[in-house]
Amino acid sequence: MESQKTINKDSNExxxxxxxxxxxxxxxxxxxxxxxxxxxxxxxxxGWGISVYxxxxxxxxxxxxxxxxxxxxxxxxxxxxxxxxxxxxLIAHSHSKGYLTQIANLNDIFEMIxxxxxxxxxxxxxxxxxxxxxYIGPYDLMSKNYSQxxxxxxxxxxxxxxxxxxxxFRKDPHFVIAVSRLENGSKWILRATINTEVFRSxxxxxxxxxxxxxxxxxxxxxxxxxPRFQGNIMQAAxxxxxxxxxxxxxxxxxxxxxxxxxxxxxQITCETWLENPKWLLVVKQNYSEAFNDVxxxxxxxxxxxxxxxxxxxxxxxxxxxxxxxxxxxxxHESDQLGKQLMQAGKLAAIGQLSAGxxxxxxxxxxxxxxxxxxxxDAAARHPIQCSEFEKQFKDxxxxxxxxxxxxxxxxxxxxxxxxxxxxxxxxxxINQFIKEIIELMEREARASGIKFFVExxxxxxxLISDPSQLQQVFLNIITNAIDAHxxxxxxxxxxxxxxxxxxxxxxxxxxxxxxxxxxxxxVKIFDPFFTTKSVGKGTGLGLSIxxxxxxxxxxxxxVRSELDTGTEFVLFIPNRPPMELEKDMAMHEAS
Amino acid sequence: xxxxxxxxxxxxxxxxxxxxKLLTNRGYIVTEVNSxxxxxxxxxxxxxxxxxxxxxxxxxxxxxxxxEIKKLGLFTxxxxxxxxxxxxxxxxxxxxxxxxxxxxxxxxxxxxxKIESAWQKKDGEVKKDMHEKIQKVVESPxxxxxxxxxxx
Numbered sequence: 001m002e003s004q005k006t007i008n009k010d011s012n013e014x015x016x017x018x019x020x021x022x023x024x025x026x027x028x029x030x031x032x033x034x035x036x037x038x039x040x041x042x043x044x045x046x047g048w049g050i051s052v053y054x055x056x057x058x059x060x061x062x063x064x065x066x067x068x069x070x071x072x073x074x075x076x077x078x079x080x081x082x083x084x085x086x087x088x089x090l091i092a093h094s095h096s097k098g099y100l101t102q103i104a105n106l107n108d109i110f111e112m113i114x115x116x117x118x119x120x121x122x123x124x125x126x127x128x129x130x131x132x133x134x135y136i137g138p139y140d141l142m143s144k145n146y147s148q149x150x151x152x153x154x155x156x157x158x159x160x161x162x163x164x165x166x167x168x169f170r171k172d173p174h175f176v177i178a179v180s181r182l183e184n185g186s187k188w189i190l191r192a193t194i195n196t197e198v199f200r201s202x203x204x205x206x207x208x209x210x211x212x213x214x215x216x217x218x219x220x221x222x223x224x225x226x227p228r229f230q231g232n233i234m235q236a237a238x239x240x241x242x243x244x245x246x247x248x249x250x251x252x253x254x255x256x257x258x259x260x261x262x263x264x265x266x267q268i269t270c271e272t273w274l275e276n277p278k279w280l281l282v283v284k285q286n287y288s289e290a291f292n293d294v295x296x297x298x299x300x301x302x303x304x305x306x307x308x309x310x311x312x313x314x315x316x317x318x319x320x321x322x323x324x325x326x327x328x329x330x331x332h333e334s335d336q337l338g339k340q341l342m343q344a345g346k347l348a349a350i351g352q353l354s355a356g357x358x359x360x361x362x363x364x365x366x367x368x369x370x371x372x373x374x375x376x377d378a379a380a381r382h383p384i385q386c387s388e389f390e391k392q393f394k395d396x397x398x399x400x401x402x403x404x405x406x407x408x409x410x411x412x413x414x415x416x417x418x419x420x421x422x423x424x425x426x427x428x429x430i431n432q433f434i435k436e437i438i439e440l441m442e443r444e445a446r447a448s449g450i451k452f453f454v455e456x457x458x459x460x461x462x463l464i465s466d467p468s469q470l471q472q473v474f475l476n477i478i479t480n481a482i483d484a485h486x487x488x489x490x491x492x493x494x495x496x497x498x499x500x501x502x503x504x505x506x507x508x509x510x511x512x513x514x515x516x517x518x519x520x521x522x523v524k525i526f527d528p529f530f531t532t533k534s535v536g537k538g539t540g541l542g543l544s545i546x547x548x549x550x551x552x553x554x555x556x557x558x559v560r561s562e563l564d565t566g567t568e569f570v571l572f573i574p575n576r577p578p579m580e581l582e583k584d585m586a587m588h589e590a591s
Numbered sequence: 592x593x594x595x596x597x598x599x600x601x602x603x604x605x606x607x608x609x610x611x612k613l614l615t616n617r618g619y620i621v622t623e624v625n626s627x628x629x630x631x632x633x634x635x636x637x638x639x640x641x642x643x644x645x646x647x648x649x650x651x652x653x654x655x656x657x658x659e660i661k662k663l664g665l666f667t668x669x670x671x672x673x674x675x676x677x678x679x680x681x682x683x684x685x686x687x688x689x690x691x692x693x694x695x696x697x698x699x700x701x702x703x704x705k706i707e708s709a710w711q712k713k714d715g716e717v718k719k720d721m722h723e724k725i726q727k728v729v730e731s732p733x734x735x736x737x738x739x740x741x742x743x
Contacts, residue, residue, distance in 0.1 A: 362674030366695035370609035373699045
């Protein structure tokens with residue numbers, strides 16, 4: 001079973017590790033969420049603001065453009081009608097009925113009017129009774145009487161009349177412009193039929209994008225031109241027509257409102273009433289096409305927002321991961337520091353207690369010794385007669401002395417543990433020091449079948465430290481290493497010194513091939529009074545003293561062990577002890 | 592020095608009693624007291640060559656007692672005998688004028704050796720003082736009453 005562990009790891013902390021994992025996951029999610037929220041909310045607000053502003057701006061521009069278009073078309077149509085109305089008015093008022101009823105004269109005028117383009121289909125002179133006095137045109141209308149025609153009635157009342165599209169005698173959609181003149185007490189009418197094709201092309205040939213259309217409606221909602229898409233000339237429009245109004249109206253027709261019975265996309269319309277005749281000019285385009293640029297811009301903004309959000313998410317995840325890793329590291333360091341502080345605090349408390357206990361034990365021991373001495377003095381003054389008793393007396397006195405000395409050693413160890421032993425700082429050559437200690441211990445090690453293997457770094461600097469305390473630490477570790485071979489016939493202790501440039505000090509490794517330390521004991525070995533040795537052999541203070549000495553000297557001690565394979569102690573000693581210790585030493589020297 | 596006068600100061604009654612017996616057996620004249628106050632009173636009443644003083648005592652502790660002893664200006668050497676074994680306290684005691692220190696439990700022979708060397712130091716100082724006074728008397732005999740005011 002693999003049981004190798006370091007002192008800084010606790011095998012019983014699985015649940016703690018799980019809790020920590022959950023905590024860090026929670027922290028991770030929280031930080032990511034916060035970062036994303038903090039970054040996305042302003043981004044979305046800015047994106048939304050820009051989009052709203054730009055859309056509004058673009059819509060306004062588009063609608064203005066549509067208005068301009070409608071205005072332009074209205075002017076063209078009105079100019080066309082006004083031009084022909086004026087021409088007819090001029091002809092009627094500059095020529096007499098007699099002159100115009102001469103076919104040759106009327107024909108000259110007809111040709112003159114159509115000289116630039118064929119805008120007039122036919123031309124006729126009609127008297128006040130509705131009879132044709134003269135006619136130039138493709139149809140045979142001389143015999144027709146218009147006294148009942150709606151336009152005849154209108155023009156007899158007004159000077160000028162422009163009709164809506166109607167079928168008439170020719171059975172073809174057309175409209176007329178008629179002017180009347182009062183001559184010698186009787187009215188006559190000059191009537192012209194506008195070339196429907198020319199007029200329709202004037203309106204219908206206007207192309208606005210792929211979905212745009214332009215058409216005219218009369219007050220009854222009858223198409224005066226053929227729309228590009230649904231409907232035909234002279235047909236009724238499928239939606240109601242508003243009453244005549246001034247100006248221009250732009251509407252967005254939703255499917256439900258505009259065309260309840262048709263499947264049409266949303267459309268934008270711009271409408272205006274012509275002055276004469278009262279026709280409604282409608283310019284219509286699909287909303288999606290009209291606002292294509294805006295939609296494109298909105299799509300681009302949306303894609304940009306998505307990309308930005310994705311980038312923010314990625315950056316948030318990466319930065320949070322980095323941050324959590326830093327927090328984990330800090331927490332770990334803090335945890336280690338906390339453990340060390342706890343250990344140090346524990347040792348300090350036990351140290352204080354030990355000093356008290358040592359004092360309390362030393363007093364009765366002193367009394368025991370004085371009692372023993374009194375008995376010895378008495379025995380010297382009054383020799384014991386019985387030899388057997390005398391022998392027992394001497395044995396007991398010796399045993400009392402041995403046990404008192406043993407107790408004294410324990411109390412001295414306790415006092416040393418409580419750091420109340422005097423320290424002296426000197427220059428120490430660690431390599432030389434190791435050699436001397438090995439010399440000291442070699443005999444004992446050899447007796448246990450143990451060999452020393454030494455690997456000394458010749459580049460090791462001379463340290464300023466406390467040789468007596470270091471000696472105590474080294475002796476303790478080597479003694480423990482020798483004791484760890486009790487169950488083995490032979491073994492080895494490897495000692496290695498190394499420069500630790502990163503931490504400005506020296507590392508010394510003691511590696512033995514002993515029985516190792518059980519994982520459950522490994523975490524307790526620096527605790528005072530913890531020992532696995534038999535009663536009377538170990539006080540359980542050795543490694544605690546080593547630990548406190550190493551900490552006092554500003555160093556460190558760590559242990560790794562594998563059961564039945566061996567143990568490795570690694571000591572770190574700084575090149576110089578902590579400033580506080582140097583100051584303390586200086587004060588002691590001064591005193 | 593056999594016949595030396597020793598003052599034992601320790602709050603442990605059994606210890607002072609036993610130690611007094613042991614030192615008496617070795618020819619010393621021992622007075623035992625169990626507090627700092629009693630020690631000062633004893634020193635005011637009688638002369639002692641060496642004071643064996645415990646540091647940790649209820650009431651007036653060893654350090655305070657030592658300071659009071661020094662205030663008396665006697666030719667008495669003080670040995671610190673403590674169960675505490677604190678080098679800091681012992682160093683403070685020596686700084687205040689204690690001759691040396693021992694930690695409990697200690698062998699009687701060890702204590703006797705320290706008492707002897709303390710007595711020798713005290714004896715040397717007494718002799719030196721006496722010599723200086725005699726020199727002064729020789730130099731100016733009319734000042735003899737100033738040098739030995741108690742005899743005036």
